Amino acid sequence: MIAGLTTVSWPAVPEVWLAFSACLILMLDVYGGDKRRGLTATATMLALLIGVLLTSSFGMVLQHSVLFNGLYVADGLGTFLKLAGFVAMATAIFYSQDYLEQRGMLGGEYYVLCLTGLLGVFVLISANSLLTVYLGIELLSLSLYALVAFDRDSGIAAEAAIKYFVLGAIASGALLYGMSMLYGMTGTLDLDTLGTIVRHGPDGGMIIGIAFVVAAIAFKFGAVPFHMWVPDVYQGAPTSVALYIATVSNLGSFALIARLLSYGLAGLPEVWTQMLMAVAVLSLLLGNVVAIAQTNLKRLLGYSAIANAGFVLLGFSTGASVGYQAALNFTIAYVLTTLASFGMIIMLSRSGFEHDEIADFKGLSTRDPLLAALMLVLMFSTAGVPPFIGFWAKLWIIQALLTTGHVWLAVFAVVISVVGAFYYLRVVWYMYFEGAGDRPVAERRPRMRLILLLNTLTVAALGLLPNALLDICQRLFP
Amino acid sequence: MRDIGLLSVVIWLPILGGIVTLAIGDLRAQLARCVALLTSLLTLAACVPLYLRFANGTASFQFIERLEWIPALHAQYYLGVDGISLPLILLTAFMTVPVIIAGWSVVEKRPAQYFAAFLIMEGLMIGVFAAMDSLLFYFFWEAMLIPMFVIIGIWGGPRRVYATLKFFLYTFLGSVLMLVALIWLYLKAGNYSIEAMQQLPLTLAEQRWLFLALLVAFAVKVPMFPVHTWLPDAHVEAPTGGSVILAAIMLKMGGYGLLRFSLPMTPDASRELDWLIVSLSLIAIVYIAFVALVQQDMKKLIAYSSIAHMGFVTMGAFLVFFIVAATGSTKGAVNGLDGAVVQMISHGLISGALFLCIGVLYDRMHTREISAYGGVINVMPKFAAFMVLFALANSGLPGTSGFVGEFLVILASFKASFWFALLAATILVLGAAYNLWLVKRVIFGPVANDKVAALQDLNAREFLVLGVLALSVLALGMWPAPMLNMMEASVQHLLQQAVTSKIPLALP
Numbered sequence: 012m013i014a015g016l017t018t019v020s021w022p023a024v025p026e027v028w029l030a031f032s033a034c035l036i037l038m039l040d041v042y043g044g045d046k047r048r049g050l051t052a053t054a055t056m057l058a059l060l061i062g063v064l065l066t067s068s069f070g071m072v073l074q075h076s077v078l079f080n081g082l083y084v085a086d087g088l089g090t091f092l093k094l095a096g097f098v099a100m101a102t103a104i105f106y107s108q109d110y111l112e113q114r115g116m117l118g119g120e121y122y123v124l125c126l127t128g129l130l131g132v133f134v135l136i137s138a139n140s141l142l143t144v145y146l147g148i149e150l151l152s153l154s155l156y157a158l159v160a161f162d163r164d165s166g167i168a169a170e171a172a173i174k175y176f177v178l179g180a181i182a183s184g185a186l187l188y189g190m191s192m193l194y195g196m197t198g199t200l201d202l203d204t205l206g207t208i209v210r211h212g213p214d215g216g217m218i219i220g221i222a223f224v225v226a227a228i229a230f231k232f233g234a235v236p237f238h239m240w241v242p243d244v245y246q247g248a249p250t251s252v253a254l255y256i257a258t259v260s261n262l263g264s265f266a267l268i269a270r271l272l273s274y275g276l277a278g279l280p281e282v283w284t285q286m287l288m289a290v291a292v293l294s295l296l297l298g299n300v301v302a303i304a305q306t307n308l309k310r311l312l313g314y315s316a317i318a319n320a321g322f323v324l325l326g327f328s329t330g331a332s333v334g335y336q337a338a339l340n341f342t343i344a345y346v347l348t349t350l351a352s353f354g355m356i357i358m359l360s361r362s363g364f365e366h367d368e369i370a371d372f373k374g375l376s377t378r379d380p381l382l383a384a385l386m387l388v389l390m391f392s393t394a395g396v397p398p399f400i401g402f403w404a405k406l407w408i409i410q411a412l413l414t415t416g417h418v419w420l421a422v423f424a425v426v427i428s429v430v431g432a433f434y435y436l437r438v439v440w441y442m443y444f445e446g447a448g449d450r451p452v453a454e455r456r457p458r459m460r461l462i463l464l465l466n467t468l469t470v471a472a473l474g475l476l477p478n479a480l481l482d483i484c485q486r487l488f489p
Numbered sequence: 490m491r492d493i494g495l496l497s498v499v500i501w502l503p504i505l506g507g508i509v510t511l512a513i514g515d516l517r518a519q520l521a522r523c524v525a526l527l528t529s530l531l532t533l534a535a536c537v538p539l540y541l542r543f544a545n546g547t548a549s550f551q552f553i554e555r556l557e558w559i560p561a562l563h564a565q566y567y568l569g570v571d572g573i574s575l576p577l578i579l580l581t582a583f584m585t586v587p588v589i590i591a592g593w594s595v596v597e598k599r600p601a602q603y604f605a606a607f608l609i610m611e612g613l614m615i616g617v618f619a620a621m622d623s624l625l626f627y628f629f630w631e632a633m634l635i636p637m638f639v640i641i642g643i644w645g646g647p648r649r650v651y652a653t654l655k656f657f658l659y660t661f662l663g664s665v666l667m668l669v670a671l672i673w674l675y676l677k678a679g680n681y682s683i684e685a686m687q688q689l690p691l692t693l694a695e696q697r698w699l700f701l702a703l704l705v706a707f708a709v710k711v712p713m714f715p716v717h718t719w720l721p722d723a724h725v726e727a728p729t730g731g732s733v734i735l736a737a738i739m740l741k742m743g744g745y746g747l748l749r750f751s752l753p754m755t756p757d758a759s760r761e762l763d764w765l766i767v768s769l770s771l772i773a774i775v776y777i778a779f780v781a782l783v784q785q786d787m788k789k790l791i792a793y794s795s796i797a798h799m800g801f802v803t804m805g806a807f808l809v810f811f812i813v814a815a816t817g818s819t820k821g822a823v824n825g826l827d828g829a830v831v832q833m834i835s836h837g838l839i840s841g842a843l844f845l846c847i848g849v850l851y852d853r854m855h856t857r858e859i860s861a862y863g864g865v866i867n868v869m870p871k872f873a874a875f876m877v878l879f880a881l882a883n884s885g886l887p888g889t890s891g892f893v894g895e896f897l898v899i900l901a902s903f904k905a906s907f908w909f910a911l912l913a914a915t916i917l918v919l920g921a922a923y924n925l926w927l928v929k930r931v932i933f934g935p936v937a938n939d940k941v942a943a944l945q946d947l948n949a950r951e952f953l954v955l956g957v958l959a960l961s962v963l964a965l966g967m968w969p970a971p972m973l974n975m976m977e978a979s980v981q982h983l984l985q986q987a988v989t990s991k992i993p994l995a996l997p
Contacts, residue, residue, distance in 0.1 A: 376599075380514070391635055396661075397628045410562075410672045418673070425665035432661055436638070436654060444642040444650050481561035 022078055022085030024070040025062060025093045026133050032058035033126040040119025051119035052108050055126065059101040066093055077139055081201045084139035088269065088339075088487045092136045092262055099258045099346055100129050105462055106354040107251030113362040116161055116249065124161075125255065128154035132263035138270050141190045141200040148186065148231070151263050152179050155256060159248040171240075171247025178240045182230035189223025192216055202275035210278035218282055224271060225286045231264045232320040233313075235293035245313030250360065250367065253309055254353035257316055258346045264320075265342045268327055273335050273488075280330030287328035288420070294321030295424065299431040308356060309367045311434060312349070315393065318431055319345050325424060326408050329415040335488040337407035340480060344392075344404035347473070351466040352389050358382065358463060359453050372438055374447025381460070382453060383442045385467040392470050394435040395428050399474035403481065496552050496568040498535050499582060500616045503528055507608030510601050518600040522593060525604035529586045532611065536582045543575055545974050548982030550621060558625070563680040567622040572979030573748055573830055574618040576972060577741055580837045581618070583961075584737045585611040587954040588730040591845055594950075595852050596644065596728070603644060607730060610636040614738050618745060623671045624681040630742065631664055637731065637739070644728035652719075652726035659719040663709035667746075670702035674754070687753040687986060690993040696758035703751050704766075710743030713766075713803055714773045717796045724792035725857075729848030732788060736795050737841035741833045744802040748829070752806065753986040759807065760988075766807040771912045773800030778919035782926070787847045787857045790927055791840060794883060797916060798836045804913065805829030805898040809987050811905035819988055825901035826980045827973060832894030834972065835882075835965060839891055842879045842958040846872070849951055850931075853944055859930050863937025869946040873932045875955040880928045882962050884920040890965035 021027075036058065040051045070093070072085040104125065111117060131151030138144040156179065160172035194200055196217045197208045209217065226237060233241035245253045272283055298318030305311040319341070326338030359375075359382065360366040376383035392399030405428060412421040473480055506528025513521040543551060550569030558566040570578060588607055596603045613636070616629035634657055641653035671681070678685040691699070709716045720740075724732050752759055759766075774797050781793035808825035849872060850865070851857055866873035882889035885896075895916065902909040936942045947955070965972065 380602075384511075387635075387639075396635060397632045402628075402631070406668070406672070407562075409669060410676070413669070413672050413676055418669075421669050421672075422666070425669055426662070429658060429662045429665055433654070433658060436657060439638070440642060440650055440654070443639060444653075476558075478559045478561055481559060485561055 021069050022072045022076060023083065023137070025066045025097075026130060026137065028058075028062050028065050029126060029130045029133060032062070033123055033130065036119065036126065037123045040123070049108075049112075051122050052104065055104055055122040056101060058126070059097050059104070063094060063097045063101075066090065066097065077203070081203065082140045082143050083137050084202075084270075085137060089136045091483065091487055092266055093133055095343060095346070096129055096132050096136070096259060096262050099262065099350060100125065102350050102354075102462065102466065103251070103254050103258055106254060106350070106357050106459065109456065109459065110249070110251050110357045110360065114162065114249070118161075121158070121161060124154045124158050125259075128158070128255070129259060132259060132266065135263045135270065136266040138266075139202050141194065141202070141205075141275075144267065144271060145183075145187060145190065147263070148227075148267065149183065151260060152183065155179075155252075155260060158252045158255065159244055161252060162249050165247075165249075167247040168249065171244045175240045175244050178230070178237075182227045182237065185223045185230075186227030189220045189227065192220030192223065196220065202270065205275050206278055209276060213279050213282050217279070221276060221279065221282050222286065224276075225283055225290070228264070228268050228271065229290050229324075231267055232324065233317050234290045234320045234324055235297045235317065236290075238294065238297070238317045241317055242310045242313040245316065246307055246310040246367075250309065250353060250357050250365065253312070254350065254357070257312065257349045257353060261316075261342060261346055261349075265323065265339065268324075269335065269339075272327060284328045284330040287324045291321045291324035291328055292420070292423065294318060294324065295427045299427050299434075302431070302434045305434070306369055307367055308369050308372070308438070311369065312352060315431070315434075316349075318427075322405065322408050322424070325420065326411055329411050329417065331411070331415050332488040333414050334408075334411040336481075336484040337404075337411040339487060340407050340484040341404040343480060343484075344400045344473070347466070348389055348392050348401060348470055351385070351463055351470065352393070354459070354463050354466065355382065355386050355389065358456060358459055361451075361454060364451070369438060369441055371450065372441045373445040374450060375442040377447050378450065379453045381464075385463060386442060387439050388467050388471055390435040390438050392474065394432040396432070397474060398471070400470045400477065400480075402474060403477040407481070494554065495535065495539055496554055496570065496615075496619045499532055499539065499578065500568075500612050500619060502535065502612070503532050503585070503608040503615075504612035506531075507605040507612070510608060511605040513601055515599050515601045521601035521604060522589075525608055526586075526589050526593075528608055529582075529589050529611065533582045533586055536579055539570070539575065540579060543570070543572075543975065545572070546978050548572070548978040553621070558622075562624065563675070564624040565622050565680075565682065566625060567682060568619045568625075569621045570619055571982075572976040573983065574745065575975065576830065576834050577618045577738075577745060578615050580741070580834055581611060581614050581738050584733060584837060584841050587841070587845060587958065588733050590950055590954050591733070591848060592728075592730050595848075596730075598644060603640070603728075603730070606636040606640050607734065610640075610734060614734075614742070617742055621683050622681045623674070623683050623686060623750075626683070627664070627668055627671060631661075633739070634660060637735070640731045641723060641727045644731065645726040647726075648722070649726040652722040655719045656723040659709055659716070663706040663716075666702045667706035670699045674699065683749065686750075689754070690991050691755065691757075693757050693761070693992055696755040696991070697761065700751060700755040700758035700762060703746065703755070707743040707746040707751065708769075710746065711740060711799045711803060712743065712796060713769050713800070714777065714796070715769075717773070717777070720796060721789050721792045724795075724844075725786060725788050729844060729851065732792075732844040732848075733841040736791070736844055737837040740795060740799055741837060744799065744806070744829065744833050747803065747806050748826075748983060752809075752983060755991075756987050757990050757992055760810045763807045763810040766803055767811065767909065770800040770804035770807070771909070773797055774804070774916050775912055775919070778916055778923065782919065782923045784923075785859055787850075787859055787927065787931070788844070790859075790923060791843050791847065791883075794920065794923065795836065795840050797920070798832065798840070798883075801832045801895060801898045801913070801916070802829045802836075804909075805832065805894075805901060808898070808901045808905050808909070809984060811909070812901060813988055815905055819984055821901065821904040822988075823980055823984055824897045824904070826984055827976065828894050828897030828901060830976050830980065831890070831897060831969060831972065835890035835894045835962070838958060838962050838965070839879055839882045839889075842875075842955065842962065843883060845954060845958070846876045846879060849947065849955075854940060859927065861937070862931040862941060864932075864934045864941060865944065866932045867936050868942060868944045871947045871952060872955075875947075875959055876932055877928055878959055879962070880924040882966070884924040885917055888963065888966050890962050890969070892966055893969045
């Protein structure tokens with residue numbers, strides 16, 4: 012079966028198709044975008060659909076195979092993440108269409124930037140060399156900077172974009188600096204070769220190099236102390252872009268840490284696991300505690316992203332495959348839930364009313380019982396209460412910590428997630444226990460309602476029967 | 490007909506019924522009510538074969554269902570009941586019906602959601618008692634918080650948000666530590682089956698940590714002193730149905746957890762730390778009873794009395810070790826465990842009934858202040874008869890179920906130590922004091938004011954609900970043998986587990 016697949020597979024087909032379709036859509040928009048509104052969006056959806064089909068029929072690489080002179084790697088993990096990326100991107104675009112249209116942000120560049128960003132994520136996923144990693148991260152970041160500032164008339168969006176850009180540039184510098192030190196110490200950019208060389212043990216320069224690399228990873232995740240950009244960008248960016256950063260870009264962050272640390276530097280876990288542990292603990296603490304004081308839901312989700320990054324990093328900080336599996340599972344669960352949470356904000360918003368204050372959710376259960384019920388599911392899932400997917404995500408991280416003997420970290424993680432539960436509960440409280448006042452009834456938008464429903468049902472279904480996802484995660488990090 | 494599937498039916502039928510009720514919506518409230526009542530009655534009917542075909546005299550689990558659920562985590566969909574969990578399942582199915590009838594016309598705000606929440610909770614609570622896989626147990630245990638959170642928050646009193654958040658966060662904090670303990674046990678045992686965890690040898694140090702982690706979860710739920718403070722708030726703010734379920738069933742989950750997890754999984758730590766549980770229980774019995782005495786609010790009074798009565802459950806369970814130490818044999822110890830289980834069931838019926846009585850008054854007067862009442866017997870004679878009966882049962886009157894559990898536990902405590910018995914027996918005095926004083930102030934005496942004078946006596950619906958509960962309280966009190974027979978073998982087995990050391994022999 013596997014052998015049969017590999018004979019017809021072209022490992023790089025997802026990237027090639029994405030690059031090609033991004034150019035194509037750019038041209039399409041230049042020549043036809045003004046005449047037919049929605050053409051670019053439809054074309055993008057089509058491109059993503061074809062991408063899924065191409066990847067699943069020709070790009071299903073399951074064994075570790077290295078191409079392009081060692082710059083590129085294709086394996087099961089990569090294929091899975093790319094498929095997840097396509098699906099997340101398509102869902103995100105689906106949620107964003109109305110939003111963009113209502114705010115006059117119809118420029119086709121939006122979709123092209125989304126696609127190039129996704130291409131950046133894919134390059135990160137397939138990186139087998141420090142150079143490819145850097146290429147991917149820059150492609151993703153530059154697309155994101157432009158996307159954050161996409162609403163040209165918005166002051167806070169511009170502020171968020173500048174902050175993101177300046178801090179991002181520093182982080183890129185740190186990454187490059189760390190990589191150059193690693194190169195200087197080992198004489199190779201290739202992650203496989205690097206992996207074998209570092210097994211001989213660390214030396215001072217290498218530790219400093221790794222510290223810089225970890226800092227850049229932490230920045231990409233928005234983990235403390237490199238989290239400053241997260242709340243501002245989540246709040247300031249258009250909701251559809253915040254959605255993109257929280258989901259598609261998050262897959263990229265996962266790929267970044269998976270390729271660099273759990274593959275490239277796997278031989279030196281004692282150096283980076285402790286760094287990650289410190290970063291993770293601080294993120295959990297700050298993210299959960301500061302989120303309590305938030306009044307803006309997008310900003311709250313930003314702090315929640317910091318806290319959730321803490322969980323993913325905790326998984327990696329075990330330095331064991333059980334932890335990587337847990338982190339992958341957590342990332343997928345988080346992406347699924349966050350897609351719908353941001354989708355909900357977009358669903359409820361309308362031109363001139365962003366619906367992103369938590370108080371805007373007051374009395375939603377009387378205004379729109381279905382949407383309130385879906386939001387309830389999403390909030391309890393993020394809080395880690397069964398029977399939803401978020402519970403298994405946290406459960407597995409805790410199990411990984413206990414397997415590797417970090418009992419106190421596990422206790423800390425569960426206790427801090429009780430603190431975290433409070434602010435998700437507050438959303439439920441506002442929706443169900445408060446009166447609606449004169450807040451408007453949500454628009455119908457039947458298609459978007461359906462996708463939101465399906466998205467949330469997935470969150471619930473994978474909560475009742477989580478085995479499929481857990482099983483995939485276990486196989487991808489043997 | 491095979492036994493397979495019966496437990497699944499009583500778990501999933503109410504949950505499905507709840508979802509259907511939710512889908513019917515508040516606009517067709519009458520239909521939603523009927524579907525809800527029908528579902529709860531069907532669930533109760535499904536419990537009848539469960540009761541009839543349950544084989545007494547064996548401690549092994551029955552009605553077993555075992556399916557693969559999460560092979561990746563070695564967790565199974567594994568259900569089964571023994572003589573300790575079956576009574577609790579029957580109680581759950583039994584108490585949900587009066588809750589739904591009691592809310593029939595009273596709940597006007599979002600009725601479909603109200604009934605749906607109770608049905609879903611019924612299924613989840615039965616799941617807790619039926620789960621033989623600890624991950625499945627935890628799954629139900631936590632999921633149950635969601636409907637209760639919503640029930641208190643939507644249909645509760647003026648301070649409902651505070652009360653429901655306190656309830657949720659308290660219990661959530663307790664539970665997550667249990668989760669850590671369960672995962673830790675899983676890593677040792679290789680799977681999540683409760684039986685495997687019970688048989689797992691553990692050193693004393695390991696057991697001590699596990700015992701404390703589990704204790705936090707169960708103590709919050711019971712609730713034991715000093716983590717009981719969420720209960721009065723939750724009770725006072727919850728709607729009548731919420732209070733009934735909270736008192737009748739949710740508190741029992743803590744006691745059940747101690748019997749199913751703490752005693753058999755960490756017997757040596759339980760023996761070592763039995764003084765802790767027994768002294769906390771005695772504090773709950775004596776101190777909380779005094780607190781109950783001074784309450785101004787009827788619901789708060791019953792809430793505090795619940796804490797005191799649950800103290801009997803925890804004490805009965807952990808007296809085992811004192812009795813074994815004092816008498817050198819396990820013969821007398823079984824009384825304590827028997828008493829604990831009987832007390833759980835009996836308190837479930839009595840406290841549920843008392844909260845329903847308070848609900849009856851509250852629906853008419855919209856106040857629970859004791860001082861707002863007086864002389865209710867003059868205008869509501871039928872109601873007064875029920876209220877007095879339940880109040881007396883709550884103070885342990887012989888002939889009612891309240892007597893059986895308390896008597897067994899006090900009997901056991903005599904075997905352990907005279908002083909325990911003396912302190913425990915104060916409940917008979919204090920319980921009588923606060924219950925009778927409550928009755929005196931609310932029911933007897935001259936009619937206090939015009940509002941009381943205008944009260945209407947019970948309608949047929951209320952009479953039916955309270956009548957059935959009164960009958961079961963009396964039946965269990967006068968003839969507890971069927972229930973004791975049902976538990977007999979399982980309690981003996983539990984006792985053996987509790988007194989058998991699990992510490993592995995030191996390697997030479």
